[in-house]
Amino acid sequence: xxxxxxxxxxxxxxxxxxxxxxxxxxxxxxxxxxxxxxxxxxxxxxxxxxxxxxxxxxxxxxxxxxxxxxxxxxxxxxxxxxxxxxxxxxxxxxxxxxxxxxxxxxxxxxxxxxxxxxxxxxxxxxxxxxxxxxxxxxxxxxxxxxxxxxxxxxxxxxxxxxxxxxxxxxxxxxxxxxxxxxxxxxxxxxxxxxxxxxxxxxxxxxxxxxxxxxxxxxxx
Ligand SMILES: C[S@@+](CC[C@H](N)C(=O)[O-])C[C@H]1O[C@@H](n2cnc3c(N)ncnc32)[C@H](O)[C@@H]1O
Numbered sequence: 262x263x264x265x266x267x268x269x270x271x272x273x274x275x276x277x278x279x280x281x282x283x284x285x286x287x288x289x290x291x292x293x294x295x296x297x298x299x300x301x302x303x304x305x306x307x308x309x310x311x312x313x314x315x316x317x318x319x320x321x322x323x324x325x326x327x328x329x330x331x332x333x334x335x336x337x338x339x340x341x342x343x344x345x346x347x348x349x350x351x352x353x354x355x356x357x358x359x360x361x362x363x364x365x366x367x368x369x370x371x372x373x374x375x376x377x378x379x380x381x382x383x384x385x386x387x388x389x390x391x392x393x394x395x396x397x398x399x400x401x402x403x404x405x406x407x408x409x410x411x412x413x414x415x416x417x418x419x420x421x422x423x424x425x426x427x428x429x430x431x432x433x434x435x436x437x438x439x440x441x442x443x444x445x446x447x448x449x450x451x452x453x454x455x456x457x458x459x460x461x462x463x464x465x466x467x468x469x470x471x472x473x474x475x476x477x478x479x480x481x
Pocket of ligand 1: 358
């Protein structure tokens with residue numbers, strides 16, 4: 262088996278995608294580990310990660326070794342672990358989540374990964390987070406929170422933390438917003454984004470994730 266680089270820090274064997282493991286020998290969510298040319302790689306499962314599904318649909322996270330990331334909806338760190346692999350020790354991820362239960366797992370992960378800082382907070386409270394994070398210049402904002410006002414949360418955080426021209430990706434879950442026609446809901450949310458962002462690409466994540474739209478945009 263041979264791996265080819267398909268983006269900064271992301272590799273493919275032609276069918277599956279991988280990141281180089283920052284913590285050799287350690288799995289994060291039961292993913293497969295493989296060796297290639299003396300290095301260890303972790304399979305990025307598109308059924309477990311919306312960014313992983315996005316890769317299969319042609320959206321690549323715009324990050325590299327050394328990037329600073331604000332991640333809203335960190336959960337137990339499944340997706341964050343792959344971003345942590347890509348940005349390596351020079352980069353930084355602030356992983357925000359409102360749930361103390363998932364934060365426990367994220368804290369454990371951060372003990373192995375020095376580029377990850379877990380942050381227990383409601384992503385609606387940008388006034389609070391701003392006090393703590395005002396010194397950091399973020400290169401990329403990612404959000405995956407299952408809330409009715411998820412687009413508003415994203416817009417508010419982008420306004421607070423992202424400079425003009427910087428990239429951001431949001432995973433929008435239709436069922437958190439309403440029970441109506443999911444395509445219609447997702448189109449409406451995309452239109453809300455267009456007020457403050459240039460939408461570069463938007464993809465539905467089927468068959469990997471049901472009724473989700475992943476939107477890659479740039480701050481106006
Ligand atoms: C679908 S999970 C995220 C999965 C994660 N992005 C991954 O791929 O590994 C959604 C997360 O959003 C968090 N969440 C929901 N509302 C939030 C809020 N207002 N602020 C911060 N986190 C929130 C939940 O606690 C949950 O952990």
